[in-house]
Amino acid sequence: MPTSPGDQQPDGRPDGAEPGPRAERDPWAAPPPGSEPVERVPYPVATPWGAPHPRNGMGVSALVLGITGVLLSLFIVLFWLAWLPALLALIFGGIGLSQARKGLATNRGMALTGVILGVAGLLIAAASAVFTAVIVDKAVDHVRAKVEESKASDESSKKAEAAAEKARHLAFGEAYTFTNGLKVTVGKPGPFTPDEFANGHAKDNKAIEVTVTVVNTGAERVRVETGLPDVSDADGATAELVIDGSGRQKVIDGYVLPGRKAVGTYAFSLPPKAAGKAEVAFSPDALKLPDAYWSGALG
The missing domain is CATH 2.60.40.1240 (Immunoglobulin-like)
Incomplete structure (x- = not known):
């Protein structure tokens, strides 16, 4: 038998019946007794517009230039080219470390490595220059000695020829x-x-x-x-x-x-x-x- 209208809830459901899936519910009302609480997911906080990006270019440049300076300084014939990249690595690495201390860069290790390699490149280039100067000086002395020896030999030969000519x-x-x-x-x-x-x-x-x-x-x-x-x-x-x-x-x-x-x-x-x-x-x-x-x- 159909239920009387008096036995129905105001939302049209019989008394004691569970609400249907499509039933409208007040989102701010307390959950019915016996039901599980609804988990509320917090809204993500949006990143503010215009946030600064890390300035890592100086550290990367310092590392690359430092490696280049060290490699060039190891060659005797190219050591005179090593001082410029090594010096730039030292400068750029110092700037990179300064930016890392201010929180503007995140590659402090690269910048520090670039500084170390720049110093090493300058030192090796200086040592190569001194070594080359010593070798060149010895070579010049050797050539000068050979020239003097050749002159003495020529003079001795000329004297011997003159003596032989006179004897004839x-x-x-x-x-x-x-x-x-x-x-x-x-x-x-x-x-x-x-x-x-x-x-x-x-x-x-x-x-x-x-x-x-x-x-x-x-x-x-x-x-x-x-x-x-x-x-x-x-x-x-x-x-x-x-x-x-x-x-x-x-x-x-x-x-x-x-x-x-x-x-x-x-x-x-x-x-x-x-x-x-x-x-x-x-x-x-x-x-x-x-x-x-x-x-x-x-x-």
Whole structure:
């Protein structure tokens, strides 16, 4: 049977019936007896507009520059480039630490590491500069010593060459020993009378006879490669070799045995105005040995 209207609640529910899911309820009313309390979630607090962001750029820059400065300072050829990033790392790291103390930055460790690396880079760069300066100074001293040694050697060599050159200039009748063991003596030239078939002697010229003696002072036989001397007159002009049919000229050629000697005789024609002095140049091996010179006045 339907319930009477008197038995219903004001909201249209029967007396004692539970409210339906769609029933309207006063949100400020106390919960009905026996029901669980409703948990109220607090509203989130909104972040105020315009909050400042951490200023970590100086710390990051200090760390990067510090690493760069240390790496550059480790290379001898690049240490002079390390001071700038190391110094900037020190400056930026100091600024980063100041901002961290004021609460404007959150990377205090980066800034501190950048400062440490900047100081280390400057110290290593300075040490590398000192080391390079010492090495360069030693290298310069070494080069200077080598130059001085070379100069001394050159002077000694020049003196030795001058002494050797002087030793190769002799007077007629003196002996000179070449490095191959041949001792050569050129006697004072005497007069020579060419025959009527002579070649190389002009009329009114003065003909002289040059005698060259070669003695082997060594222990092995030595070949005389060029046994023909060169004769110059008092004016320095080359005298002409005289060849005739008398058979008095003899050219030194072939080997000279140890302890033996070979004698060569040659005739030359000098002009009358330059016949007062002569110079004879001779070498037993013109391709390997320098000439020796004999000179003097002619009778």
